[in-house]
């Protein structure tokens with residue numbers, strides 16, 4: 001399968017009053033056609049900044065660099081502003097976390113849907129409107145035609161998120177970046193939206209980069225998973241590998257945070273990882289997780305590369321294989 | 334929207350009634366109006382005659398309602414000075430003031446809004462600094478001083494523009510600039526602040542993520558939302574400009590309602606002053622009402638509640 005996205009050593013730097021913030025520190029990943037890559041990690045780990053980097057939609061003060069950052073074979077970092085504009089919303093579209101504020105309050109749903117298709121394709125208002133109605137029906141909105149003349153404030157959060165999804169689909173993109181698309185919604189709506197995304201992905205053969213901090217969402221959606229901690233991937237692999245054989249102590253910590261029906265005793269304390277994320281200001285050496293890691297030793301002060309663990313399964317940890325294997329066994333026991 | 338507008342209308346009417354009462358009582362502010370009307374050297378009998386003729390001997394409330402009914406019927410009394418109906422005087426002088434106000438507001442908006450937008454697009458840039466400079470000086474310089482500077486440059490030195498009168502559109506240029514220079518800073522700051530606020534919002538990020546052109550992001554998506562408060566301010570400022578034209582009209586000898594008001598005060602011409610105040614106040618109330626309605630109409634959340 002062909003890679004739609006290829007990124008090597010993506011870094012984001014933001015000057016802040018206390019020094020240089022390094023919220024994204026050398027990410028390498030690829031996304032294949034039609035697959036879902038889930039990036040999972042705690043709040044502040046740099047997930048959103050990484051996602052926005054792909055669209056080059058960061059605040060001006062942020063500095064993005066990468067050895068390679070290609071989308072459909074083209075170098076994103078070398079694109080001119082107008083080439084970027086032609087790509088955004090067209091080949092690469094975005095779904096946001098906050099459906100309540102993602103739509104412009106002054107324009108109708110129809111206006112905002114039609115606008116994006118007309119921006120990228122030479123179609124009439126009528127054709128664009130037909131496409132909008134078709135997609136609104138696709139995302140499960142009833143009486144789609146009459147919704148076109150409504151304003152965002154007239155729709156509920158769940159409906160608005162469906163509109164945002166329809167908007168992302170207007171040009172039939174190759175990649176959808178969804179930054180916590182269900183975090184702001186209640187649980188039943190969450191499940192519906194995720195189900196919908198999966199269906200649409202198959203129908204339109206889109207790749208999805210799904211950002212989340214919810215492992216339940218990862219389990220439902222992911223083909224491959226990248227676990228992010230303090231601006232780095234600490235473990236990557238297929239969903240199966242990461243869920244069944246988590247090797248990195250951080251992944252194990254995350255997994256122990258979710259209760260498993262039948263396994264977790266009623267009333268027992270949920271696992272949580274003690275400690276806080278280290279400051280990302282200035283240079284940093286060694287494993288970022290060491291201060292919170294139950295298995296840390298002196299070697300953790302050295303820089304650790306992302307190393308192969310098994311096929312497609314990578315980890316960033318200095319512990320040797322036997323140690324990790326035994327920890328891994330312990331974790332899934 | 335309809336209910337909202339009706340509520341606003343009711344409020345406007347209440348304010349108008351209050352204003353009319355205040356305007357009515359102005360006549361009594363300077364003491365006994367009959368003495369003022371009779372002028373110097375009048376006998377007690379003369380004053381008594383005037384008092385009866387104008388009904389000053391009746392209870393105040395009765396006088397007010399009489400006056401109000403006449404005012405509604407378009408009768409604002411007769412000017413002490415010109416001995417002609419005040420309504421005619423106002424009708425004669427209002428067009429100049431209205432023209433000046435309309436030109437002033439148009440000029441102020443067309444200068445301030447683009448500058449405010451540019452300043453917001455590039456905060457702390459040269460344009461932003463220039464905008465700030467104009468804004469600060471516009472607030473700090475007294476308009477009569479600014480008017481004199483203009484006259485010195487364009488009339489005395491260059492001889493391009495006439496300094497007094499209201500015969501051609503050229504006569505209106507300098508007064509317009511002076512009038513709008515005073516109003517522009519508020520528009521500029523409001524546009525800039527509104528734009529900066531809106532540019533940080535999620536839906537602008539959405540618009541960018543849709544690949545819309547910079548122009549469309551700024552003008553269609555940002556300005557449309559940032560302009561809402563500017564619209565209300567514009568209506569209110571227009572009212573201020575009509576009032577503010579008192580100074581500008583006197584400086585440039587424009588024969589408008591502003592200079593009429595100024596001169597009538599000097600001439601103790603109470604009915605004229607009273608009529609002008611009433612008309613200015615009513616215009617102001619109508620403008621505020623229109624601003625509220627326009628504002629509501631621009632905001633879909635109020636328009637389609």
Ligand SMILES: Nc1ncnc2c1ncn2[C@@H]1O[C@H](COP(=O)(O)OP(=O)(O)OP(=O)(O)O)[C@@H](O)[C@H]1O
Pocket residue numbers: 014016021023041042043044045046047048049050059213
């Ligand atoms: N414009 C900015 N200026 C300074 N710091 C920023 C800026 N944007 C993000 N950051 C910082 O960068 C870090 C990573 O932010 P990011 O939004 O990518 O986190 P995230 O993983 O998406 O978290 P969340 O789950 O809360 O959305 C955070 O510590 C954040 O405070």
Ligand SMILES: [Mg+2]
Pocket residue numbers: 047048049179
């Ligand atoms: Mg985020």
